[in-house]
Amino acid sequence: MNTKIILASTSVYxxxxxxxxxxxxxxLSPNIDETPIKGETAQALVLRLAKxxxxAGAKLYNTINNNLDTHNKDVNNNPETKLDKISYIKSGSNEIQPAVIISSDQVAVIDGKIVGKPxxxxxxxxxxxxxxxxAITFYTGLSVIHSQTQQAFSLIEPFTVHFRELTLAEITRYVELEQPLYCAGSFKAEGLGIALFEKLEGDDPNTLIGLPLIKLIQLLKKHDIQVL
Incomplete structure (x- = not known):
């Protein structure tokens, strides 16, 4: 039976x-409490939340499959359990199709302090x-879990952004143009935010946007999913 891939995130990026x-x-969108624990480091926070x-995503996936008939009736009225373009039907043997659930979490750190969304x-x-x-360091926690075996592989991937010296006029203009109000660090690296930087330092530019693909490919392989 083929293994499905589920992204436990509603992030467009x-x-x-x-x-x-x-x-x-x-x-799908797992609903978890993302409140930091007192004294928790940025690395510990993103790893804990990614896991x-x-x-939560694996549990939700299994619950939806176990209640497929009911879910098909009320999915449009329950956005917390809605799956986009879902095709996760049960097999002819009534076994739930196995899936790997991908999740990640990210925070930025400036001067040793966690920076949230503005x-x-x-x-x-x-x-x-x-x-x-x-320099701002972003820490991204990544976790991939099997819905049936609950076997999980997780890691933390860092990425550092070096800002050039910015004037208030430049900063104000940037915020007006791109409105990065829901981005940790207040910029969109995939857009005009690139104009704020002096250099980038990391193994995978996708990490900065929220999903380190190089490491993800390695974790998928551990679950016997080959990209090529």
């Missing part, structure tokens, strides 16, 4: 990155002023 591998996949999302233009401007002339 992660979905676009995963599409680069040209493997069919579906998406939690994967486990949610407003004023906060975005302040974040970029703080980052001007400095």
């Amino acid at each position: 992660r979905k676009e990155i995963l599409e680069k591998l040209q493997l069919p996949f579906d998406c 939690a999302k994967a486990v 949610h407003s233009s004023d906060k975005a401007i302040k974040q970029l002023q703080q980052a001007s002339g400095k």
Whole structure:
């Protein structure tokens, strides 16, 4: 029986990155508490949340399959359990099709402090002023779990962005143009945000956007899924 691939994320950017591998996949949205634990490091936080999302995604996938008839009736009224373009029907033997669930979580760190999403233009401007002339390290937690065996492989992938010295006018103009209000670090590297940088430092540029493909390919292989 073929193994499905499920992306446990509603992020448009992660979905676009995963599409680069040209493997069919579906998406779901696990609902977990992402509140940091007091004293938790950035690395510990992203690894814990990536694992939690994967486990929640596997549980949700199995629950949906076990209640397929009911799910088909109410899926449009329950966005928390909706799967995009779903094709996860049971096999002729009534066995649930196995799946690997991919999940990730990311935070940025400036001067040793975790930086979240700004949610407003004023906060975005302040974040970029703080980052001007400095290096921001992004930590991305990645986890891939098998829905049936619960075997999971997880890791942390770092990526560092070196900002050039930015003027207030440049920062303000950038925020006005791109509105990076829901991006940790207040920029979109896949867009105009590239104009803010002096250099990038990391193994995989996809990591900066939220899904390290090179490492993901390695983890998928551990689950007997070959990209090529």
